[in-house]
Amino acid sequence: MKKLAALAVASVLLAACGGHGGSMPPMGSMPQSQLGTGSTKSASIAQAPSGWASTGTQAIPIANASDLGAASASQSITVRVGLQLHNMQQLQSQIASGNELDDGTFMATYAPTSSDVSAVTTYLQSQGFSNITVAPNNLIVSADGTIAQAQTAFNTSIHSFSGGGTSFIANIAPAFVPQSLSGIVVAVLGLNNMQAFKPTPQVTSCQVFGVSTPPQECLRFYDPATFQKAYDAAGVPTGSTTPVAIMAEGDVTQSISDLRLNEQKFGLPQVPVNVVQVGLASPDTSGDGEWTLDTVYSSGIAQNLKALYIYDTTSLTDSDIANEYNSWVTQHKTKIGNSSFGGCEFFPFLDGSMLLDDEILAQGAALGMTMFVSTGDNGGYCNNFVNTNGAPGGAPFTEYPASSPYAVAVGGTDLFSNADGSYKGENSWEAGGGGLSQFESPPYWEQQVQPVNKAAGFRGLPDIAMDASIETGAETWGGQAANGACTPCVTGGTSLASPLAAGSWARFESAHGNRLGFAAALLYRDFEQHSAGATLTGPPPTAPYGGFHDILTGTNGLYTAAPGYDYTTGLGSLDLAVMNSQIGK
Numbered sequence: 360m361k362k363l364a365a366l367a368v369a370s371v372l373l374a375a376c377g378g379h380g381g382s383m384p385p386m387g388s389m390p391q392s393q394l395g396t397g398s399t400k401s402a403s404i405a406q407a408p409s410g411w412a413s414t415g416t417q418a419i420p421i422a423n424a425s426d427l428g429a430a431s432a433s434q435s436i437t438v439r440v441g442l443q444l445h446n447m448q449q450l451q452s453q454i455a456s457g458n459e460l461d462d463g464t465f466m467a468t469y470a471p472t473s474s475d476v477s478a479v480t481t482y483l484q485s486q487g488f489s490n491i492t493v494a495p496n497n498l499i500v501s502a503d504g505t506i507a508q509a510q511t512a513f514n515t516s517i518h519s520f521s522g523g524g525t526s527f528i529a530n531i532a533p534a535f536v537p538q539s540l541s542g543i544v545v546a547v548l549g550l551n552n553m554q555a556f557k558p559t560p561q562v563t564s565c566q567v568f569g570v571s572t573p574p575q576e577c578l579r580f581y582d583p584a585t586f587q588k589a590y591d592a593a594g595v596p597t598g599s600t601t602p603v604a605i606m607a608e609g610d611v612t613q614s615i616s617d618l619r620l621n622e623q624k625f626g627l628p629q630v631p632v633n634v635v636q637v638g639l640a641s642p643d644t645s646g647d648g649e650w651t652l653d654t655v656y657s658s659g660i661a662q663n664l665k666a667l668y669i670y671d672t673t674s675l676t677d678s679d680i681a682n683e684y685n686s687w688v689t690q691h692k693t694k695i696g697n698s699s700f701g702g703c704e705f706f707p708f709l710d711g712s713m714l715l716d717d718e719i720l721a722q723g724a725a726l727g728m729t730m731f732v733s734t735g736d737n738g739g740y741c742n743n744f745v746n747t748n749g750a751p752g753g754a755p756f757t758e759y760p761a762s763s764p765y766a767v768a769v770g771g772t773d774l775f776s777n778a779d780g781s782y783k784g785e786n787s788w789e790a791g792g793g794g795l796s797q798f799e800s801p802p803y804w805e806q807q808v809q810p811v812n813k814a815a816g817f818r819g820l821p822d823i824a825m826d827a828s829i830e831t832g833a834e835t836w837g838g839q840a841a842n843g844a845c846t847p848c849v850t851g852g853t854s855l856a857s858p859l860a861a862g863s864w865a866r867f868e869s870a871h872g873n874r875l876g877f878a879a880a881l882l883y884r885d886f887e888q889h890s891a892g893a894t895l896t897g898p899p900p901t902a903p904y905g906g907f908h909d910i911l912t913g914t915n916g917l918y919t920a921a922p923g924y925d926y927t928t929g930l931g932s933l934d935l936a937v938m939n940s941q942i943g944k
Contacts, residue, residue, distance in 0.1 A: 395715070411537060433506070454721065470496050483504075582833070588776070596870040603865050653699050655833075733769055769857040771824055788828045791821070823860060829852070874943075899913070
């Protein structure tokens with residue numbers, strides 16, 4: 360799971376997070392934003408100055424870093440202006456219906472109009488910006504300029520900061536647009552270049568009586584074949600007619616080489632790999648282990664895929680992630696994506712990327728596309744990321760983009776199998792991310808299964824869960840993984856759970872002619888159409904529930920597994936054979 364970088368996240372302070380002061384009202388009582396998809400809570404932001412209109416991009420409060428004062432006025436900057444979708448209620452009904460839109464209908468009915476785009480581009484040109492480009496769906500207008508031009512154009516202030524061995528810029532005042540752009544501009548990204556994510560895959564060589572051992576000595580671990588056995592893939596077609604996209608960053612050369620090594624070790628077919636460069640190429644290799652895990656186990660549980668598309672962006676800033684997501688949605692290379700990264704949801708809420716990313720993923724959902732996202736490896740908390748003013752346990756934030764209503768959030772379990780490799784049972788993984796989003800509202804498909812009153816308006820995570828425990832993780836091989844060479848090692852975390860879910864969905868899509876569509880609504884529908892069967896004793900005990908294993912035991916520190924939906928494992932893990940027989944009906 361890619362986590363928020365230590366400096367970037369620790370340096371962002373949201374006063375109300377710790378529950379010890381601050382003027383922000385409880386998130387559940389906040390009104391819905393009029394920007395974006397309408398699923399996000401409205402921020403308590405300063406009133407716009409005369410002649411200006413507010414956007415979703417708020418001031419970024421910085422702590423634990425040295426404020427070096429105003430950033431260099433001549434420093435180059437790329438801004439990405441997010442535009443507002445139209446007819447959102449109708450679009451949400453369209454997603455709920457399960458009937459896929461085509462591009463022409465989306466552009467004619469829901470996309471920002473040509474006049475919207477013209478208004479934004481004309482304004483950027485008037486402010487001296489250059490290299491102005493418009494995304495195919497009109498959702499993003501990108502432009503190059505200087506910090507001085509950005510400060511003037513958006514009536515904001517950008518400072519330089521230093522701390523933790525790095526430096527960055529951030530806007531210390533909200534971003535505004537002229538009144539003529541009110542209701543057209545959702546957010547202005549690129550005003551900070553804080554590296555929102557960094558790779559921290561969970562890797563071990565296992566220990567017996569405190570002594571490190573090779574993976575062969577681990578008490579339990581899995582490879583693609585044994586995952587297929589445990590999750591009941593026998594008889595389910597492979598994913599051979601379905602491509603999958605992996606969201607990545609940096610130089611992925613080593614990850615592709617390691618994928619080939621793992622295919623050889625595990626006897627898997629060699630899946631065609633296509634790298635889709637999004638923005639400038641980066642030499643960063645810190646994510647090698649992450650992208651290896653994503654590619655190996657999405658294709659591994661699928662047994663075969665038509666192709667892998669690695670969307671390779673410049674950095675894991677919020678601005679570049681939005682650009683990466685939008686490229687995936689508009690290029691139509693795959694209907695399935697995987698994002699093994701995320702961080703505390705308050706930062707994308709503050710900088711406005713939550714609003715824009717939700718719009719992008721909502722378009723994808725309407726076109727029948729699904730992004731699977733890991734929920735994080737910090738249990739029910741974000742305790743490493745927020746100044747909690749001494750509150751024990753940390754702040755109960757979920758992670759974004761998993762908390763987007765238009766993604767499938769994948770939590771973690773501890774998977775047990777019988778001597779023959781068949782499924783025995785699962786616990787909730789103690790570090791699996793889950794809980795109640797403080798900024799996102801629940802989509803209609805999850806409202807009926809929520810343990811809390813749906814009127815409270817909290818999006819619950821995860822949606823589903825798969826194996827993530829480091830004690831029951833995945834065997835991987837690699838030359839230069841993020842935590843050292845894997846020769847081999849065992850890797851876990853929700854970084855594993857998410858590609859397992861994406862690869863499982865690829866099998867379902869292949870089995871149903873690639874016509875299933877947006878996964879979240881179908882998964883919740885399967886759950887609602889069935890009831891729990893007799894408890895399987897395990898241990899650990901589980902219960903069949905439609906195409907799911909309902910996980911009954913375990914905790915992520917803040918929430919406990921229970922019959923039905925819970926905030927540790929969601930609906931449960933997938934029984935591939937059972938789900939495949941039900942999902943298309």
